[in-house]
Amino acid sequence: MNYLEFEKPLAEIEGKAEELRALARANPSMDVAKEAEGLDRKAETMLKDLYKALNPWQKCQVARHQDRPHCKDYIEGLFTEFTPLAGDRNFADDHAIMGGLARFNDQAVVVMGQEKGHDTKTRIERNFGMARPEGYRKAIRLMEMADRFRLPVVTLVDTPGAYPGKGAEERGQAEAIARATEKSLMLGVPVISVVIGEGGSGGAVALATANRIAMLEHSIYSVISPEGCASILWKDSDKMREAAEALRLTAQDLQKLGVIDRIVKEPLGGAQRGRKETIEAVGKAIEAMLKELSGKKPEALIKDRREKFLDMGVKGLAA
């Protein structure tokens, strides 16, 4: 288990329990079961307390936890016959965005999302989930195909943001994002999005302009990273806690603001401590959202999506 900074006291207790058990294994005569169980109970209470009221900055850390299920895990866990499709037909295949045809409960769909990778090698290969224009243009191509063949689009959002690189800018990062958002708004098929980790700015919006948007309980979605916001507004990047607080980037705040439609509960201690349960819960949410939209005519779906976004900014937090 990889512990987060705020989980350190928990790491100590769980470490002690583990030590005790190791000791007992080496000396079968020793009876430590009771003591170890006591520590387990203490750890569980602490975990409950910690996760009962995570502050926004802690949520950012959980949302970015390396052991959380990523896009690929959800695709493997929830979809069958996944057939990855590659390339923007123009320049390259961007591995930061994966997508393709798949079946969800036997229904053919187009699924796509940002994949961050799970170890050094795959993280580099996936560019830490930061897409270049090619990624967004591949997404546009897949969306067009979904529209033509009347397949729902499911997106899984998890990115620190679009990649701020030289080549990415030269090849029109801004235009690619703008066109992906525009295309999303034109689709005559259901589009549903789940923010599974980090919804980082414009790079996330490009894949999250959907009829229905869900967020995992401890995921975040923000116009700028708390670190970036802190360095601009506080002139001090160490003020990320304050910035995370001010930005209202938690799933709970976004629901209050009317930006998202539902929150998917995470197991105790976050998705990283119950990957299977989390994946299943996301599956149920996708199922429910698809059901809400099934049977709707293309024009109705387009209208529904447009009105959803035209209304954004009408509602604020209660005074």
Next chain:
Amino acid sequence: MNWITNYVRPKINSLFSRRETPDNLWTKCPECGTMLFHRELADNQNVCTSCDHHMAISPRERFTALFDGGIFTEVKVPEPIVDPLHFRDQKKYPDRLKAAQKASGEREAMLVAEGEIARTPIVAVAQDFSFMAGSMGMFVGNAMVAAAQAAVKHKRPLVVFTAAGGARMQEGILSLMQMPRTTVAVQMVREAGLPYVTVLTHPTTGGVTASYAMLGDIQMAEPNALICFAGPRVIEQTIREKLPEGFQRAEYLLDHGMLDRVTHRKELKDELVTILRMLTGQPPAIKGELTAPATK
């Protein structure tokens, strides 16, 4: 940010009150260092008469220079909720807003107007970088939607002059949501079969570039304007190398296929008229200075 450095000649300033003699104020061109009379600069739409450097121009000044006889009608923008997140950094967001309003005399970072350019009716939008870096929040979203509705209602092309540091951070996720929201506005104009032309001015960055700025039927820019998604500093920090001269400038984007034209501010009106009249099936315009349209 201070794009213009003001120099006051102390002796003259002490002799005359400021209001009576605005031309005793000088501005030093940040590019070539030439000292320019304010009046001379204003007559030249804030373009340096010596080196053609394009300085910032307020939406009101731009519209005055753009519309026939300087006459235009403001399109009312619905008021958004003020401070929807109760945002506070080192200052309260409402205080920052009030300070920007006081300094600019404007309500917000965007102005919408209807009028005629060479007798061609248009709806125009201009963004004000001096107002909280022109940032896109709910007001800018409302302005774009109001402009699109006005364009559709009166069957007029929509011209947008962009200038922004990006999204209004103080409105958090709601500012981010203005990206798809303004995109819906552009689609309304497009579906009505009306031209949507963007003119990207210095600087146009972030979420603004990645939404309505880059969705034009035709995309123009003023010379040397910085146009990007990620700013040069962020990129240099990420890739740890120095960026080449002119990177992300208008001419660079033109070379990389992201723009149709880079046009001098003085030529903009004529080009817009030419383009818009062709796109809307109207005969060529009468060129030259036109007075205000006759009142109906």
